[in-house]
Amino acid sequence: MTEGWRPGVKDPMRFLGGYPPHVLDQVRAALVAGTLGDHLARRYPERHTIQTDRALYEYTAEIKQEYLRSAPPLHKVGYDARLDTAQHALGLHTAISRVQGGKLKAKKEIRVASLFKDAPADFLRMIVVHELAHLKESDHDKAFYRLCEYMEPRYHQLEFDTRVYLAWRDAEKAAASTTAATASTTSNQSQL
Numbered sequence: 001m002t003e004g005w006r007p008g009v010k011d012p013m014r015f016l017g018g019y020p021p022h023v024l025d026q027v028r029a030a031l032v033a034g035t036l037g038d039h040l041a042r043r044y045p046e047r048h049t050i051q052t053d054r055a056l057y058e059y060t061a062e063i064k065q066e067y068l069r070s071a072p073p074l075h076k077v078g079y080d081a082r083l084d085t086a087q088h089a090l091g092l093h094t095a096i097s098r099v100q101g102g103k104l105k106a107k108k109e110i111r112v113a114s115l116f117k118d119a120p121a122d123f124l125r126m127i128v129v130h131e132l133a134h135l136k137e138s139d140h141d142k143a144f145y146r147l148c149e150y151m152e153p154r155y156h157q158l159e160f161d162t163r164v165y166l167a168w169r170d171a172e173k174a175a176a177s178t179t180a181a182t183a184s185t186t187s188n189q190s191q192l
């Protein structure tokens with residue numbers, strides 16, 4: 001599917017940059033074979049009901065309470081529809097510093113891409129754990145990933161499978177738009 005990828009359509013494999021070539025080959029083969037959707041659905045059958053910003057805040061606060069009690073308090077947690085895969089941004093953590101009454105106060109905020117509303121429960125957990133880890137570690141270094149694994153021992157597998165899920169979702173969308181384009185071409189021709 002990567003060969004002959006239509007110009008103007010981004011390669012879904014872009015979500016998997018940094019993984020070893022033999023792993024990428026397997027994912028690519030499964031994309032072409034069309035088996036990835038079933039594979040992911042079997043492996044991650046569990047959905048979640050966290051659909052509102054309030055629910056997401058509570059969900060995030062619960063994980064923080066369990067594993068990161070000493071990290072700075074969270075001021076805001078929410079879904080963000082503007083965060084999408086276009087910028088490779090799945091989540092965002094921000095610390096807004098404001099001077100209040102002569103004191104510098106940092107407000108910590110976590111935003112999660114809205115696409116996770118419909119994703120398997122484990123993938124939402126992965127992104128929340130990732131953003132929570134950023135409360136303590138800003139870089140994607142060893143200390144950061146240790147913290148992620150402390151909160152979620154399956155972290156690395158989940159991050160990989162989330163990326164596979166994004167690649168699959170992207171390829172499905174591209175395929176759907178190709179079908180739509182073909183359909184409209186057909187109807188135009190029939191009008192002639």
Ligand SMILES: [Zn+2]
Binds near residue numbers: 130134140
């Ligand atoms: Zn990060």
